[in-house]
Amino acid sequence: MASSAHRSMASALLFLNLIIYVVVAIIAGWAINYSIDESKNSLEGVSPPVRLFPIYFPIGNLATGFFVIFALLAGVVGISTSLTGLSDVKEGSPANMMSAASSALVAWTLTLLAMGLACKEISVSWRPASLRTLEAFTIVQAATQLLCAISLHAGAHAVILETPIGGRV
Template sequence: MAGAGLGRGLATPLLVINFCLYLIAACFAGWALNRNFDAGIGRGEGGVGNNVTQFFFLPITLIACMVGLASCLAGVHHMRLFRSDSLAAAAATSLIAWLLVLLAMGLACKQIHTGGNRPRRLKVVEALMIILALFELLYLLSLHLGFGRAGHNHTAGTGAGVGMGGVGGHNHQHHTDYGHHTDKKIPVGHVPNPAHPTY
């Protein structure tokens, strides 16, 4: 199972990197969103970014980071079990996280293009969304790399009573003759009378 070991060896460091990047991006995006909330009610030092930042980029970035962290937790569970059922959960959450990160990356590019008051922490969030779009894709591909037959539970023919229906095993039933063999030939169309048995 060298292929399975290669897939696990590539997915594990990417899993750790993605977790750290998602956590940092979520913290900085939460800080920026909180500052914009305070600026909206006349508190704090004023808002950051522009309309793209406040209404689109920061909320979607936070959602993408939360789903990304969930995909990392599902990935840890898959690395521990490394079965086909755990792969399905890890791959599904990773795919959703990657699509959300792609959306956040597009908004980050739009925010960079429009400019505005963008402090260093907000620029870090923009850069992390662009980087995570690549790293999440690599992690998603590494989940399937070399998985092969590793972790599959081959249960064919092991279930109780499988042979009963002839599904997992062959249950050859021989016909049993429950009557007595006799050399007495009965004419065609003649029905024996039970009261007068023929011997």
């Protein structure tokens, strides 16, 4: 059946996204931890720049704070979306497939926001290798999450078409 092909593709993309979101969350979490640890050393004897966050980011540029926070947010939401999406796809009912598809769309919009900030950070100035890695993973994640959301919507549509009226799968 067509829905089983969509479900297997969606499951594979959800698993891939889970792995990438975990990597994004780990790198963004490291960047925040590094900034918290190094803020005290970086600001000794220097007046800090305009504070947009309670954390001063000694790595990167002025867009780093926004980017790292939104990358961590997208990573955490993406991890939860991927985990619940895997269980929803395994269940396979139309309601579960639509739930997975809508949560994938929410995770994609957050990832797009983080990707936009990554592009802004790239255009501002030089960054260390750890931030360039986070930017690359975020940009790739935006594309794979879009494919996952499309696959989930197609799978949900196929399951709805295969479900008899008033019946269960």
